[in-house]
Amino acid sequence: MKERLFRLKKGVIIVKRTVVIGLGNPILSDDAVGVKVARQLRVALIDSDMIEIKELYAGGMRVMDAIAGFEKAVIIDAMQTGLHKPGTIRLIDSAELGSARNLASSHDTNLPTALELGRMLGLSMPRDVKVFGIEAFDVENFSEALTEDVERSMPEAVNMILKEVMP
Amino acid sequence: MKKRISIDPITRLEGHGKIEIFLNEEGDVANTYFQVPELRGFEQFCKGRLAEDMPVITNRICGVCPEAHHLASVKALDALFDANPPGAAKKIRELLYSAFYVTDHTTHFYALGGPDFIVGPDAPPSERNILGVIRKVGLDIGKAVIECRSRNHHVIEMLGGRSIHPAAGLPGGWSKSVSEEERKEIAEIAKKNVDFALFTLKAFGDIVLKNPAYLELVTSDIYLHRTYSMGTVDDKNRVNFYDGMIRVVDPEGIEFVKYPSKDYAKHIAERVEPWTYLKFPYLKKIGWKGFVDGIDSGVYSATPLSRLNVSDSMATPLAQEEFERMYQTFGSKKINNRFQPIHHRLATHWARLIELLYAAERMVELANDPEITSPDVRRIPERIKGIGIGSVEAPRGTLTHHYESDERGVLTKVNLIVGTTNNYAPMTMSIKKVAERLITKGNVVEEGMLNRIEMAFRLYDPCLSCATHSLPGTMPLTVTIKDSTGAVVRELKRQ
Numbered sequence: 095m096k097e098r099l100f101r102l103k104k105g106v107i108i109v110k111r112t113v114v115i116g117l118g119n120p121i122l123s124d125d126a127v128g129v130k131v132a133r134q135l136r137v138a139l140i141d142s143d144m145i146e147i148k149e150l151y152a153g154g155m156r157v158m159d160a161i162a163g164f165e166k167a168v169i170i171d172a173m174q175t176g177l178h179k180p181g182t183i184r185l186i187d188s189a190e191l192g193s194a195r196n197l198a199s200s201h202d203t204n205l206p207t208a209l210e211l212g213r214m215l216g217l218s219m220p221r222d223v224k225v226f227g228i229e230a231f232d233v234e235n236f237s238e239a240l241t242e243d244v245e246r247s248m249p250e251a252v253n254m255i256l257k258e259v260m261p
Numbered sequence: 262m263k264k265r266i267s268i269d270p271i272t273r274l275e276g277h278g279k280i281e282i283f284l285n286e287e288g289d290v291a292n293t294y295f296q297v298p299e300l301r302g303f304e305q306f307c308k309g310r311l312a313e314d315m316p317v318i319t320n321r322i323c324g325v326c327p328e329a330h331h332l333a334s335v336k337a338l339d340a341l342f343d344a345n346p347p348g349a350a351k352k353i354r355e356l357l358y359s360a361f362y363v364t365d366h367t368t369h370f371y372a373l374g375g376p377d378f379i380v381g382p383d384a385p386p387s388e389r390n391i392l393g394v395i396r397k398v399g400l401d402i403g404k405a406v407i408e409c410r411s412r413n414h415h416v417i418e419m420l421g422g423r424s425i426h427p428a429a430g431l432p433g434g435w436s437k438s439v440s441e442e443e444r445k446e447i448a449e450i451a452k453k454n455v456d457f458a459l460f461t462l463k464a465f466g467d468i469v470l471k472n473p474a475y476l477e478l479v480t481s482d483i484y485l486h487r488t489y490s491m492g493t494v495d496d497k498n499r500v501n502f503y504d505g506m507i508r509v510v511d512p513e514g515i516e517f518v519k520y521p522s523k524d525y526a527k528h529i530a531e532r533v534e535p536w537t538y539l540k541f542p543y544l545k546k547i548g549w550k551g552f553v554d555g556i557d558s559g560v561y562s563a564t565p566l567s568r569l570n571v572s573d574s575m576a577t578p579l580a581q582e583e584f585e586r587m588y589q590t591f592g593s594k595k596i597n598n599r600f601q602p603i604h605h606r607l608a609t610h611w612a613r614l615i616e617l618l619y620a621a622e623r624m625v626e627l628a629n630d631p632e633i634t635s636p637d638v639r640r641i642p643e644r645i646k647g648i649g650i651g652s653v654e655a656p657r658g659t660l661t662h663h664y665e666s667d668e669r670g671v672l673t674k675v676n677l678i679v680g681t682t683n684n685y686a687p688m689t690m691s692i693k694k695v696a697e698r699l700i701t702k703g704n705v706v707e708e709g710m711l712n713r714i715e716m717a718f719r720l721y722d723p724c725l726s727c728a729t730h731s732l733p734g735t736m737p738l739t740v741t742i743k744d745s746t747g748a749v750v751r752e753l754k755r756q
Contacts, residue, residue, distance in 0.1 A: 121306065121321050151426065152324025155368065155410065196324070203372055207390050214395060215403050236306035 110146045112259050113164040113220075114139075115157065117150050117171040117196040123237045124180070124230035124244045125195060128170040131228075131251045138256060145259050153197045158208035158217070167220040168258055169205075170251070171197050173227035180231035181247035183254055185224060194227055224258060226251070280714065280740045282696050284750070288703025291745070293693040294536050295685075307675040312341055312649070312666045316430045319662065319677070327426045328361040328417065329655035329680070330662070332503065335430030337662040340523065341649025341670075342642030344433030349635035353420055353435050355503040356447065356627040357427065358653070360416040362502055362620035363409065363454050365656045366565075366613050370461060371406045374610045374719050378469045382478070382716055383709050398464065409457050412450045416624075419443050434639035441634055448628035454621035455579070462583055462614050469610075470590070480591070483698055484606040484717060486690055487512040487554045489544060489561035491683065492568030493654045494519075498599075499576040500568045502620070502654040508571040509544065512556050514601040517544070522652035525661055525678070530559075532686075541686045542678060552690050560690070563658030563683035564721060565612040570602035575615070577622035583615045606691060609720045645670050655680035657722050681723045691717035703750070705742060711753050714740060 116132020119125040129149045136147040148160050161167040171194040173186070191197060197205050205225070212219040228251055231241040239245075285291040307318065316334040320327035332354055339346060346354075369375075372391040376384075380393035388396075395403040420439065421427025429436040439447075469475045494508045495501040507525070509517045520528055531540035532549045543549045543559035550558040561567075575581040588600040591608065595601070603612075627633055645668060652661040657680030665674035695713050699706040740753040 119321060119324070121318065122300070150324075151321060151327075155372070155407075156324070159411070159414075203391055207392055210392055211395075211403065214392065214400065215407060217407070234300050236300065236302045 336651025338432035451624035
């Protein structure tokens, strides 16, 4: 499968077991936060044999495609609940997935459906799927920059994900 | 007598698609308003950038149809830089685009629009999705859908450089040619696509058309609107997704106008309404008469059904057979030796499958065209004209990119009319019609109301993400019903 990269290291084939997916629109202000966190993680995990980082700009079945074949998946997306201060990072449970901007707003299926679909079809779906949401302030203006509070949350977001994928 | 209702200044909506229904004193529907939040600043975002960056900027507007934006953008640049691409480049673009159409229309049918029929419009939302479809028709179908997406994403990657956001488009051509090995692989994939399209059409026939309840729904007048139709056609008046002239036919099927995309501003104007940021395109020469049907109203539709309505025939043989079958099923008569348009909006789902078949057959044609492996894929631009307009048929409707630049190629103006925007007025009308059926004399038929309104949306397959450049969504929807004093009578919410 394309999603799993095999690296030959000292004669041993290493299989990447964890995938981290940064989800978002890179030119829509805070909607880009998931993608930007993924980019920073890519730098932090550059020598990792076990963790694959991906950037995705659409949810639905593309997420299913991207996580197939991995044992663990961590997804980062912008949220707009209106209930938390912008920049707040939270582990989202499945009940709240409707507020994840790109995960929920798919043109085909949402994440729980996509996961079930994958399992139904015998695509190897991860046993462990975690979704981190970062509360956005502005997701309505085109811009390549994050707003201040969201920008300031990035180091903490990166650390939280690192702890999650490398306990 | 209808009481005049004053509408409150628009409050900005956060994260929800909103429909507001206003009742008159008798408790019947007076007006319906469809509101979406707005994304702002795209033109500002683009001004000052290099025009040649636009194909990789605009393909990020939306993760659903980046290919459409990429190609419309590249065509606008062809015009801006006055560089007509070599034949092979155009064919490669069209081949990539056809593969994209196969994935898009397959996904829409099995995951979004199809479930309404295959599982049923009154089934719970948790079942009205691809899982419900699979439970009904079998696991093999699910696997076939995934396989179809996968092999066509592979084609897009081969031709376009990246799977989700193609990046190979250049003013005057394409950045890579196709090898013989790639061509062979694509030709094989194209054949599989044709088989799958035929299978899907048969499934639609068996499940939908042979079911009296569904057939009644499809042919009923609840989703019937007699408007003008718009689509892009080749020199034989057959739909072409990549290139051609934009053709508009009236509700009876008589050609109203045919124009090259660069003349769009002569024919299309945009209506601004106080209750939404979205603009409503309409035919300038007819004029804006409100959200009404008919030959005297400038409202038009641009959907898969519209595209077939403006076509005299299909450019590929199997699709042509299906085209004839559909129009005959609806009892469509011929005028000037062409079928009169179908206005039953649910037929859009059928039209979409005919387009799926056409896209697959077109892939076979292009993959077997000797010019497709030509190394001559680029004409280097030599000058900047300063204005460039390019359009393609996006799955959701005619998509137009309009760029203006200075003598260095730095953008000074950007205007986009995206697929769904064309249909905003018809969508509003469809919602109103459903509401009128389900609300009379103040009685609201709640059961299934939300579903039937959503069905009106789904057939247009709106990409609200693009249309206002709004918040994406399928769709946390709130329907608010207000009486003639403006008080909220009922609020229906989809979480």
